[in-house]
Amino acid sequence: SNYTEEPPRHPSLIVNSQEPFNAEPPRSALIASYVTPVDLFYKRNHGPIPVLDDIERYRVSICGLVEKPLELSMADIRKLPKHIVTATLQCAGNRRTAMSKVKAVKGVGWDVSAIGNAIWGGPKLADVLELVGISKLTSVSPLGGKHVEFVSVDMCKEEKGGPYKGSIPLIQATNSDAEVLLAYEMNGEPLNRDHGYPLRVIVPGVIGARSVKWLSSINIIENECQGFFMQRDYKMFPPTVNWENIDWSTRRPQMDFPVQSVICSLEEENTVKPGKIVVHGYAASGGGRGIERVDVSFDGGKTWVEAIRYQKSGIPYVADDISSDKWAWVLFKAEADVSHTTEIVAKAVDISANVQPENVEVIWNLRGILNTSWHRVHIHVQH
Ligand code: MTE
Ligand code: MO
Incomplete structure (x- = not known):
């Protein structure tokens, strides 16, 4: 080689x-x-x-x-x-x-x-x-x-x-x-x-x-x-x-990928001041199943808010009308006030109502593929 x-x-x-x-x-x-x-x-x-x-x-x-x-x-x-x-x-x-x-x-x-x-x-x-x-x-x-x-x-x-x-x-x-x-x-x-x-x-x-x-x-x-x-x-x-x-x-070779979402504006561990926190991320599903919804939790998965989602903004190369978006990800945004140490979680739902699994344990596999479990990031609030 x-x-x-x-x-x-x-x-x-x-x-x-x-x-x-x-x-x-x-x-x-x-x-x-x-x-x-x-x-x-x-x-x-x-x-x-x-x-x-x-x-x-x-x-x-x-x-x-x-x-x-x-x-x-x-x-x-x-x-x-x-x-x-x-x-x-x-x-x-x-x-x-x-x-x-x-x-x-x-x-x-x-x-x-x-x-x-x-x-x-x-x-x-x-x-x-x-x-x-x-x-x-x-x-x-x-x-x-x-x-x-x-x-x-x-x-x-x-x-x-x-x-x-x-x-x-x-x-x-x-x-x-x-x-x-x-x-x-x-x-x-x-x-x-x-x-x-x-x-x-x-x-x-x-x-x-x-x-x-x-x-x-x-x-x-x-x-x-x-x-x-x-x-x-x-x-x-x-x-x-x-x-x-x-x-x-x-087993059959994997083809379509399952529904996925990830928070990208925060690392796995974050230290923040109390106050408003805005999260951004991506969500995508395979097989031409677009994203129906992205839910974000600011309390470790107890309660959820629906994220604002957007596609296409700022595509410089093609006009909107000739570019379909069923194969493309959506970017999402959600915000809340955070006053104590918590976990922020994202989960997406695709147009067939498939949802991401809550925990990685239940989908663990020896090749480590298709980890689509809820994405969690840790927030340590410093007063
Ligand atoms: N094609 C060739 N010829 N050789 C490769 O190693 N990797 C595959 C696929 N096609 C691969 C390939 C894998 S596993 C992935 S995820 C994608 O290419 C990655 O494409 P990218 O490098 O353009 O992001
Ligand atoms: Mo890959």
Whole structure:
């Protein structure tokens, strides 16, 4: 493995590991703008950042169960209608560190910022697949049925030196409304190397792991991808499963992410003067289920107020009417007077009325994924 050609990075990123480079911004950066700036967007890698600067020779191949395989250059990709999607990307391991306090888990120790909201641009995968004769909205059951596999070029030790890969059901890939993109733009600029230059997949509403960066080939396959990150990682297990009794084959790869919310204007421990306290944070849900409501408690969860929530304010790159917000987070705000030491808590409700679980204990799992428990911060009032 070769880490001599890593790109420059923003100095305020909190680095969880250098090689591969895994880093998140301070939580306060996430609420500074509705759209997360590229340089402060979390970076999650499993190997060195590939060098793909010979753009003239770069090709994406579409093969597998297709009658006529096809190779597309970036010029071919850019000829297709460009679609813009505002989508929140969240690593399944976001908030893992808090889960590991219950009992040790395996994985990168993320705080609450392995998430970001960006404006992605590129052709819809459904349009690309039409080029190889796969029509939109093929009626295949999402349980079983064909998958569309995305293969990269980065070398991962988990794949024994092979490339990172993953897949999504063909029925989702061919559904124009699912807005799966082959993105070459992030926040109105060409993707940078950390985020998948020149081309990556964006699967809105799904854990970040399926949004494969540095795309090299798209394979239509009979069943889901057999790669490490689909079969032996990013699966949700019950709290009883440990490294001795784990049977990976009993669970399906995680796809949609559950409803989540986090307070970003305060750290885990805070010392304040008595008086008004304002909290800001983010809330998001997967599968295109928008946020219905965010509740905030200033007394450890005994009583709640509904937060004010807002979306879209200050998007510089696209007009409101062409950017849907069902895949994007909402930012929220709530305030109260605080006179004694307490816990401030946030929990969100999505449009399907899914609610975050109260405690992390009940969702503890050995890989430390999907920690969506109520987010609590401690306030010590100093008179
Ligand atoms: N794609 C490739 N080729 N290699 C990777 O290591 N990491 C995945 C996904 N796509 C990964 C990848 C994971 S786990 C996440 S959470 C997202 O990319 C992170 O995307 P970002 O670094 O652009 O934030
Ligand atoms: Mo991830």
